Amino acid sequence: MSDDSSSPIMPKSAFEPLPDELDFPSMERRMLGLWADEDTFERLRAKNADGPRWSFFDGPITANNPMGVHHAWGRTYKDVYQRYRAMRGYHQRYQNGFDCQGLWLEVEVEKDLGFNSKRDIEEFGLEAFADACRERVEKFSGVQTSQSVRLGQWMDWDDSYFTHSDNNIEHIWHFLRRCNERGWIAAAQRAMPWCARCGTALSQHELIDTYEEVEHDAVYVRLSIHGRPGTWLLIWTTTPWTLAANVAAAVHPDLTYVEVAADDGRYLLAEAAMSAVFGEVAEVVATHQGSDLLDLTYDGPFDDLPAVSGVTHRVIPWTDVGADEGTGIVHIAPGAGEEDFLLGRDLGLEVLVPIDENGNYTDGYDWLTGRDAREVADDVVADLRKRGLLHRHHTYTHRYPHCWRCQEELVFRVDDEWFIRADEVRQPMLDAAATVKWIPEYAGARMADWLRNMGDWNISRRRYWGLPLPFYPCRSCGHLTVIGSKAHLEERAIAGMDQLRELHRPWIDRVTIRCESCEAPTNRIDAVGDAWLDAGIVPFSTLGYLHNSAEFENWYPADFITEMREQIRLWFYSMLFMSVTIQNQSPYQSVFVYEKLNDETGRAMHKSWGNAIDFGEAAERMGADVMRWLYAGHNPLYNINFGYGPATEVKRRMLTLWNVYSFFVTYARLDGFDPTAPRIPVAERPDLDRWALSRLQGLIDTMTASLDDYLVHRGVQAAQEFVEELSNWYVRRGRRRYWKSDSDDDKQAAYQTLYELLTSLVRLLAPVMPFWTDDIYQNLVRRADPDAPSSVHLTDWPKADYSILGKELVIDFDEVLDLIRPKPSSIREDLEWNMDVVRTIVTAGRQARSEFNLPIRQPLERVIVCGVPNWQCKRIRQRLEEHILEELNVESVEYQPSAILGDFFEVTAKIDFKSVGPRLRNLTKAVATELEERAEHHGDYLERFTTEEGYAIRLHVEGKQVELGSKDVVFQRIPKEGLAVAKQDGVIVALTTTINDRLRRGRLSRELVHAIQGLRRDAGLEVSDRIHLWLDGPAALHETLAAHETEIAAEVLALAVNEGTPPESAAEAAPTLNGVPVKVRLTQS
């Protein structure tokens, strides 16, 4: 063993020194460069090419705008689980997807081109419009790709799928043809929620999340009852524009209606609505049952309009009528309301459709014709007033649906739409959904609920850039031909194929086919498809279902998919629908959903509110790894509050790991640590090392389970705790082992252990934090070992191995007798429980010092530890005592696990409720009280008695005799005066507070070291520089030096103390230490 303290330090180690601070963005860009240069991802794929398959389907991101930070959340999950599976050796597809057509894309293109209506598009030309849409897709799929790369997502970017591809469209055609074979395809007139701006209907699932609170004009309108002059039917509506289409007024047959006398006549309305409309003083002149009113007819509100003339307005029954709002008489316009339409259909009412697809009144509505229905409320009200039909008018606030893409208020409109019937597929879909593992579980309940309630799927949209529905209804024979593939189209076509550039409008519209039934020339309907068809077909189209069955068999169904929760009723639903139809099974086996992303104050992010965070900016300001850590560590059951504040918190945690890493590199370089040197068996390392390695094995298990279960946040939280312990206990407790001058086995064990901890940790964290972990790996592993894999991402996932901890667990006979606490059943428990107790003792000791104002620099004679079982005291005394001595700065530890400490402590006894409660039932409380009273004066006696084998405390409570054994009672010792005492988790720690001369010298010695270290730093010395030291002061100083000089010199690396005369240039300080004025001078030697 060589003393190298005087030899120059020559770094032999391979490790690079670390920069002063951790700069995530620049480090991440460096790693992106490295991965690109070395084809790291391609190597990973090659490495796993023969591995077991793990199939993931990427939910397509709309290639419509730059990525938002909320996309980054989902993409983090996707990347984390794929990277984890890759480290486990799984072969994967890594296919990313873009959603490329449909209404939302058209809306953005319209905005770009400054369009306001469909007419603008028609004038612009469908070809040019299709090109503009295609260009937008190309642009933003490129932007999103580079953003995803920046996030660290590893995908086969050149193999991304695009939903506007002919391949995707063909597969949907196949699905639709299958539906038609089963008779599920139907056209029907329906009242649909309708966006007048977009000029198209929306389907049920597109209404989700679109209800917003708005103010509308609400009107009470009086309508003259035929044959009852001066008597008015009073109706109420919040949509005045629909009054022109009124054909009926609905009453509840079982409700009571009244006629109320007013100045200008008698008003008919529900009794329950009377006071709200007329106040308490209304005079009732007649009462009717709702069913009695059904013969009435009345003058409509707009009978003078040509379209309405000839309509007989009737009072009709409807059991959904209520009197909570309005008048209990409901205005019915079957052409302008969903329920109205259904009611009208049942009763055979006339259907007046007052508006066209753009929301403008059609011909026959006179002064309203050509006007936008959403803008006529004021004029309608004025007109009603002029004609004496307006009873009252007010503003009304309610939740009303909006177009989810352009934010316009929706209207309802009756139109011909195409549907897929859902009834036959409902149960098979429920059955398939039941086979899926939903995470969290309630997502499965949501899906089942949705499926039970789902209506027919409205798949037609009166738009342009979208899936062309391959529906060819024959005008001659009425047969519907549904084209199932491109080949099928070619086979049936008689014109237009030569110009068919792609399966989109306008090209597809120019193709004419022969009707399958009568061979008559037939043209396509002009509608396009719901975009959820585009996304739903992905499991088939991307696996080449129609053309490559081997590929399909290999990867279908997916092992895992993940998206935001709202996708349950969107993508998950459409995929399930299509997959059950084609394959009669679920296309996915595990589904993970997460909640919403808000800003850091919990508000939704909106560009217009100025609180949206741009992905690129966030990546460059906080770093992708920090963002990923934030996302991965969040409980997906709750909304995440995302922002720079939370990111700073994450960064601070990262800093803890950085500090450990930096500490290791600093000293490993100084010592020339060689990680390839023979390893010291873990069993032979100190308990501190074995403890840390035990914790590491635990972390490996936790992390593995959390990733297997798709609950990565649990792993991340465990990793955070591990890093805290690594820094604040393992390194803190072990640091002297690294800077001591001896190069012995203990030092080697320390280096090897910390090296193993760090290099294992980066592998465990690699899926979550791919950049930094690889950066650390490059420095710690690859530089030291040229044969190591070239990236952390090419290493194997760690496997927990507790056997390395070595040394059989031995329980002594006296430990068996120690009945108070459970014994460890493994080496792991032995190591970890003991260290836990040591940490508890230290925490309590520090607490005691703080409370009794005894600074840690003041050595104390003794710490007395109580409440720790015998076997554990023994372990600590043998192997862990140094940590207590050093942390608490005491000269000795005294263990008092069960002895009587009458001099120091009051002993109190408390019942162990868990043990006694079930046995004593309702006597428990009384026994507890009795025991506490007895123990107040005889606690120590009770304790000694009870802990003897076979004895028990006998109490008489409420006339009954109760025996308490040692397991039934918990004794606590409360120290008396003269001791500094603290208690933590059942452990009591008492410090002796008497300070003698020896302890006083010890204090000064510590103060001196502290002062000298400060001066060293001020003088700009390196931690390894040796010094010459001069100390001067009163007698107290010299007494201290006499006792502690060697120790002080060693601590501050002084080669000589008070030798010769200090030079002029010596650094100098003159502090007063614990009341002793001292002069300190030092020079570098």
Add this chain to the structure above:
RNA sequence: GGGCUCUUAGCUCAGUCGGUUAGAGCGCGCCUCUGAUAAGGGCGAGGUCCGUGGUUCGAAUCCACGAGGGCCCA
């Protein structure tokens, strides 16, 4: 109106099978430690565990009802 879900410190959230002193992080104040540390440690202020009732020897935890928030459906 129906369903699901949530409500714990100023903020963000843990809290296992029901067990008797309800915790952490952040923020705030005081103190302390520091030869890796913009770090760490201790103390303090801050709690009607949403409310009421029930079950139980014992309830933040289970049940019922109610209030409030979120989501979904109508």
